[in-house]
Amino acid sequence: MRAEKTSDLQEELEKRFLTYALSTIVSRSLPDVRDGLKPIHRRILFAMESMGMSAASKHVKSAKIIGEVLGKYHPHGDSSTYESMVRMAQDFSMRYPLVDGKGNFGSMDGDSPAAYRYTEGRLTPITAFLLSDIKKDTVSFRPNYDNTLKEPVVLPSRMPNLLINGSSGIAVGMACSFPSHNLHEVFSALISLIDQPKQTITSLMKHIKGPDFPTEGIILNSKAELRKAYETGSGAVKIRGEWKIEDLPRGKKQIIITSIPYAINKARMIERIAEIIISKKLTSLTDVRDESDEKVRVVLEIKNTADPDKVMSYLFKHTDLDSNFQINFTCLKPNGEPARLSLIEICQEFLEFRKQVVTRRLQYELTLLEKRLHILVGFAAIFADLDKALKLIRSSKSKKEAHEKIRKYFALDDEQTIAILEFPLYRLVSIEMDKIITEQQEKLKEKKGIVSILKSPKKIWKEVRNEFEEIDKKYRDKRKTKFGASECIEFNAEDFI
Numbered sequence: 262m263r264a265e266k267t268s269d270l271q272e273e274l275e276k277r278f279l280t281y282a283l284s285t286i287v288s289r290s291l292p293d294v295r296d297g298l299k300p301i302h303r304r305i306l307f308a309m310e311s312m313g314m315s316a317a318s319k320h321v322k323s324a325k326i327i328g329e330v331l332g333k334y335h336p337h338g339d340s341s342t343y344e345s346m347v348r349m350a351q352d353f354s355m356r357y358p359l360v361d362g363k364g365n366f367g368s369m370d371g372d373s374p375a376a377y378r379y380t381e382g383r384l385t386p387i388t389a390f391l392l393s394d395i396k397k398d399t400v401s402f403r404p405n406y407d408n409t410l411k412e413p414v415v416l417p418s419r420m421p422n423l424l425i426n427g428s429s430g431i432a433v434g435m436a437c438s439f440p441s442h443n444l445h446e447v448f449s450a451l452i453s454l455i456d457q458p459k460q461t462i463t464s465l466m467k468h469i470k471g472p473d474f475p476t477e478g479i480i481l482n483s484k485a486e487l488r489k490a491y492e493t494g495s496g497a498v499k500i501r502g503e504w505k506i507e508d509l510p511r512g513k514k515q516i517i518i519t520s521i522p523y524a525i526n527k528a529r530m531i532e533r534i535a536e537i538i539i540s541k542k543l544t545s546l547t548d549v550r551d552e553s554d555e556k557v558r559v560v561l562e563i564k565n566t567a568d569p570d571k572v573m574s575y576l577f578k579h580t581d582l583d584s585n586f587q588i589n590f591t592c593l594k595p596n597g598e599p600a601r602l603s604l605i606e607i608c609q610e611f612l613e614f615r616k617q618v619v620t621r622r623l624q625y626e627l628t629l630l631e632k633r634l635h636i637l638v639g640f641a642a643i644f645a646d647l648d649k650a651l652k653l654i655r656s657s658k659s660k661k662e663a664h665e666k667i668r669k670y671f672a673l674d675d676e677q678t679i680a681i682l683e684f685p686l687y688r689l690v691s692i693e694m695d696k697i698i699t700e701q702q703e704k705l706k707e708k709k710g711i712v713s714i715l716k717s718p719k720k721i722w723k724e725v726r727n728e729f730e731e732i733d734k735k736y737r738d739k740r741k742t743k744f745g746a747s748e749c750i751e752f753n754a755e756d757f758i
Contacts, residue, residue, distance in 0.1 A: 282433035286599050290432035292439070294592045294607055295614040296391065296416040297423025299430060301345045303416055304334040306359060309384055310392045320363045320381035327377050336406050339377075347374045350382060354524075355426050356441035356475045357736070359388045369476070369521070369557070370528035390419040390732055398625040399618045417618045419728050421447050421611045423592065427472075435599060438589040440472035440498060440523075445737035448729045454608055455722050462492045465605060472498055472586070472742065476557075477520035479503055479745040491604035494590030500742070502582040506569050516569050518559035522584040527551070530581045531559060543575050615725045616718075623711050623721075630708045637701040639677030640684070644694045646671075650681075 292299050298306070308330045314321055327343050335342060348354050350362030353369050364380035367373060374380060384392075394417050402411040427441040450468035454460060471480055471487050480487075481499040490496025503520040521527055534549045545567030552558040563572055577583035591601045594610065602610070643650045653670060657663035660682065668678040714720040 286432040286435065287593065287597055290430040291435070291437055291591065291593050291599055292423055292428040292430070293415050294423060294594055294602065294610045296418040297421065297426060297428060297439075298391075298416065299345075299428070301335060301337075301342060302349060302359075304412065305330050305342070305346050305349070306384070306388060306391060306416065307395075307413055308334060309360075309382075310395070314383045316361065316384055316386040316389065318383055320361070320383050323364075323377035323380045323382050326382060333410055334405050334412050343374075343377045346382065353476050356473060356741075357387050357426055357444060358385055359391065359426070361385045369526070369553075371526040387420070387732075387736055391416050391422060393417065393419055394618070394622050397622045399621045415614075417622075419615070420444070420732055421451065421608070423607060423611075424469075428592075432599075435591055436589055437591040438587045439592075440586055440588060441474060442469060442471075443473040443738070443740050445733055446470060446473070446740075448733040448737075451608055451612060452726055452729055454605075454612060455726050460605065462488055462604060465608070466491065469604065470740070471744065473740050474500065474523035474586075474742045476523045476525075477503060477741045477743075478522050479743050481745060490588045494588070494601040494603050494606075496588045498586040498588060500584060500586055501577060501745075503743075504573055513565060514563065514569065516561040516563060516572065518557065518561065518582070520557050521559075522581065523586055525581045525584060527553070527557065527559070533580045534559075534561070534576065537576075537579065542579075543572065546572055546576075612725070615728075616721055619721055619724050619728075620715065623715055623724075627708065627711045627715070630704050630711070634701065634704050634708065636677060636680045637697060637704065639671075639673050639681055640694070640697050641701065642671045642673065643667075643681055644697075654682075 288300055290299065293303075296303065305326070309326060312321065312326070312329060314326075323343065323346065326346065327339055330342055331337070331339060346360060347362070347366050350358055350360040350366045352358050360382050361384065362380060362382050365372075365375040366380060395413060399417040401414045403414055404410070405412050423439055424442045424447050425444050427439040429438045430436065446469045450465050453465070453468055457464075466484070466488060469491075471482070478500045479502075481501055482490075486496065487498075490498070500522040502518055502522055504516055504518045507515050507517050509515060521530060528551075531549055531551055534546075537543050538546055538549060545564050546561060547564060548560075548562035550560050550562075552560055561572070561576075563569065573582075589601070590603065590607065591599060592607075594600050594602075595614065649670065650667060653666040654663045657666055664675075664678050664682060667673065667681060668675065673681070714724065
């Protein structure tokens with residue numbers, strides 16, 4: 262009879278809850294500081310790349326993409342996987358969308374996207390920089406959930422996705438909340454860090470002015486407040502919607518709201534304004550209507566005697582037109598350890614990652630070059646005594662015998678001998694051999710260049726810098742979110758008595 266094993270219930274609960282918590286933190290809720298992605302987003306992008314869904318390809322049904330992701334890499338719910346894909350396609354959720362969606366992918370009013378059997382998607386052009394060189398041994402791979410395929414531990418991202426697109430998530434005992442930033446500002450900061458590694462948050466903020474949200478708006482924080490948030494990795498961004506006054510015939514005016522704070526439901530915000538009008542808490546405001554298309558346009562009708570500044574100050578106080586975005590720079594470090602980092606630490610971790618990726622790519626290219634040069638040396642040896650080679654092949658009774666004779670006579674290895682025996686006879690003419698000799702010279706020159714870069718950390722950083730400049734030049738754009746702490750309208754309760 263087998264002896265029963267006993268253990269303390271509290272100990273077992275603690276141990277198992279800790280295992281669950283760690284799994285949630287590492288495998289689900291927190292982004293990696295290197296590519297700025299959670300496992301679900303990484304798997305979706307990798308699956309789409311594996312399916313050949315580049316920006317130049319045709320759109321493919323979302324159902325097919327979700328099926329590929331669930332079947333091969335992510336054995337979880339289809340609805341949560343589809344929601345993750347939808348978010349990467351929404352231009353009001355991501356500053357630089359990673360998925361090019363076709364169909365109904367939801368709206369700022371909180372409308373749900375169409376079911377995945379109706380929508381289609383493919384990768385956006387900028388996503389190519391997240392996946393570039395993935396086939397060049399630039400990152401490590403691990404077995405998927407059923408050990409039948411390999412998936413990347415991290416994507417070899419050329420752009421600091423964590424900063425430019427942001428991320429948010431709730432794990433067990435910790436959470437993260439990264440605002441998006443302007444691509445040009447972030448690359449400008451990274452290039453300055455390559456040139457001058459020892460910098461402070463103050464000097465880095467000459468480049469990164471502050472968050473840049475896809476829904477525009479105005480940031481009301483002072484530079485000191487933003488600096489403290491970037492130094493500690495924790496804080497709040499005060500963001501307010503933009504508005505303007507529009508003149509109407511007969512001296513009338515109306516207020517137009519042209520942007521709303523990030524992650525605010527526009528329809529719910531308009532409902533709240535309507536409630537204020539119905540309850541007559543703000544008598545100078547008579548009507549509200551939504552005239553938005555691609556751009557936000559919420560019309561507020563006011564009385565002729567109304568003061569637009571006072572009307573807006575009331576709405577900023579009592580609706581989501583004025584809200585806070587919490588900053589929490591908690592993410593996974595390269596060793597898998599969760600930590601709250603400062604802005605400089607995030608930039609430094611990304612730069613170190615890029616250095617490793619470029620080094621691994623160059624080493625991979627060098628290995629391929631050396632293999633090819635090794636084969637070309639064999640071809641050159643054969644061409645020096647072609648008649649003898651042909652005589653040895655003709656006198657052989659089998660491929661194995663020919664292989665042995667060629668290898669022994671010309672002092673070659675198996676790899677070179679196989680390449681020679683598989684070489685078509687018509688290519689053994691002098692013109693083709695000239696091409697082989699030219700190729701050998703070019704490959705030697707290429708090898709010399711790569712070896713030179715690998716020996717010099719300065720040249721590796723130059724490669725990294727050139728890649729940054731290439732992306733920056735192609736995708737730089739103007740800031741969407743403005744700064745307006747000085748022209749802030751404050752609410753005064755006495756104005757509404």
